[in-house]
Amino acid sequence: MSALAEDVRRSLSVATAQAPRTAARARLALLGTGNVGGAVLERLAGWVGTPFGEKLELAYVANTRQSLHPHTLTPTPLPQTGEGLSRVAPALGEDGTRIVIDATASAEVAARHAGWLAQGIHVVTACKLARGTSLAAWQVIEAACVAGDSHYGDAATVGAGLPLLRSIRELRAGGDRVTAIAGVLSGSLAWLFNHYDGLRPFSGFVREARDAGYTEPDPREDLSGEDVRRKLLILARAAGVQLEQDEVEVASLVPDEIAALPKEEVDASLPRLDPLLRERYAKAYKNGEKLRFIARLERNADGGWSARVGLDALSVDHPLAGGAGTDNKVAIWSDRYDDQPLVIQGPGAGAGVTAAGLLDDALRIARGWKK
Ligand SMILES: NC(=O)C1=CN([C@@H]2O[C@H](COP(=O)(O)OP(=O)(O)OC[C@H]3O[C@@H](n4cnc5c(N)ncnc54)[C@H](O)[C@@H]3O)[C@@H](O)[C@H]2O)C=CC1
Numbered sequence: 001m002s003a004l005a006e007d008v009r010r011s012l013s014v015a016t017a018q019a020p021r022t023a024a025r026a027r028l029a030l031l032g033t034g035n036v037g038g039a040v041l042e043r044l045a046g047w048v049g050t051p052f053g054e055k056l057e058l059a060y061v062a063n064t065r066q067s068l069h070p071h072t073l074t075p076t077p078l079p080q081t082g083e084g085l086s087r088v089a090p091a092l093g094e095d096g097t098r099i100v101i102d103a104t105a106s107a108e109v110a111a112r113h114a115g116w117l118a119q120g121i122h123v124v125t126a127c128k129l130a131r132g133t134s135l136a137a138w139q140v141i142e143a144a145c146v147a148g149d150s151h152y153g154d155a156a157t158v159g160a161g162l163p164l165l166r167s168i169r170e171l172r173a174g175g176d177r178v179t180a181i182a183g184v185l186s187g188s189l190a191w192l193f194n195h196y197d198g199l200r201p202f203s204g205f206v207r208e209a210r211d212a213g214y215t216e217p218d219p220r221e222d223l224s225g226e227d228v229r230r231k232l233l234i235l236a237r238a239a240g241v242q243l244e245q246d247e248v249e250v251a252s253l254v255p256d257e258i259a260a261l262p263k264e265e266v267d268a269s270l271p272r273l274d275p276l277l278r279e280r281y282a283k284a285y286k287n288g289e290k291l292r293f294i295a296r297l298e299r300n301a302d303g304g305w306s307a308r309v310g311l312d313a314l315s316v317d318h319p320l321a322g323g324a325g326t327d328n329k330v331a332i333w334s335d336r337y338d339d340q341p342l343v344i345q346g347p348g349a350g351a352g353v354t355a356a357g358l359l360d361d362a363l364r365i366a367r368g369w370k371k
């Protein structure tokens with residue numbers, strides 16, 4: 001049995017594998033079996049024989065190389081990714097609650113979200129590419145949910161499942177307007193600036209963060225601020241602020257010559273970041289400050305919005321300077337949280353928390369999307 005088949009087998013309850021399909025269980029198609037997708041399988045394995053496991057039935061699993069139907073546990077090679085993606089909807093069947101879990105970083109998969117939603121297949125995603133890029137793509141997702149009467153579970157796209165999007169939506173549902181958001185939205189950059197000491201090379205810490213599964217598959221997505229831009233766009237749009245990508249000012253940590261490299265050459269180029277970061281760190285240290293990669297969204301006096309993302313040097317007692325590990329720390333101002341913001345803090349990257357965020361959304365859909 002292949003390693004993937006063995007992981008999937010452990011995630012199936014005997015009842016799920018042998019019993020006929022019933023309307024009581026939502027059927028899942030899991031795309032991506034890397035850090036996050038692997039942790040989804042792990043969490044499902046822990047639910048075998050529990051009421052949580054009984055709510056969900058794994059009907060299809062795929063990565064870039066192979067797809068697998070849990071009822072047979074026989075992997076099928078995927079010569080082309082596009083071909084694999086057209087197998088997803090048929091594998092989920094025609095009726096009942098059907099959910100695609102996107103645990104990839106693939107633009108090709110993200111481009112399928114709207115089609116699935118419009119067919120009535122719910123989508124739960126850790127990938128930010130459908131809702132965190134162009135405003136047009138975000139609008140297509142909104143419209144597809146209406147057309148298919150389907151739900152888009154996006155809790156894992158910002159804060160790796162921390163209750164950020166949920167809190168913003170609940171504030172709005174209660175009549176509040178969000179007036180500003182500021183905070184640390186990247187788990188990997190939080191980890192990097194919580195560990196970097198200005199002595200050991202920054203590039204070594206980047207490799208550690210990547211090997212721990214905190215960075216994007218290409219760490220330039222994090223270091224350039226692009227991943228944080230996407231998260232800020234997702235938060236802003238949830239807050240009712242329909243920003244376009246280029247309305248977020250992004251100060252990248254990646255010099256142009258590294259940005260232009262093919263992905264295979266990135267690792268060897270990382271030490272080129274070291275002098276730049278050493279200089280930023282030394283200056284902040286001299287002033288008694290801490291480096292933090294901050295995203296800000298603010299309403300201007302004229303009613304417009306400004307949004308920016310970049311590395312700031314904060315005084316040690318600044319409210320956003322605290323936290324440890326991969327902690328995200330986000331302050332939200334609204335009508336009711338006007339003087340003192342609502343602050344949400346906790347791990348913002350890592351396979352376990354992200355998988356939990358994905359499965360929270362899947363369970364919520366399986367239970368009928370009740371709050
Ligand atoms: N690692 C983390 O802490 C967090 C990650 N995320 C998001 O989760 C997603 C996955 O991240 P990781 O698991 O770390 O990446 P990874 O690189 O470990 O895994 C990606 C998986 O996607 C699969 N894949 C790629 N294209 C595919 C396709 N067309 N069809 C099926 N499978 C495909 C790959 O084969 C691989 O199994 C990313 O979008 C990331 O932004 C979100 C929150 C936290």
Ligand SMILES: N[C@@H](CC=O)C(=O)O
Pocket residue numbers: 157159160185186187188189214215216222227348349350
């Ligand atoms: N690479 C991301 C992972 C979660 O989205 C991060 O560092 O926050």
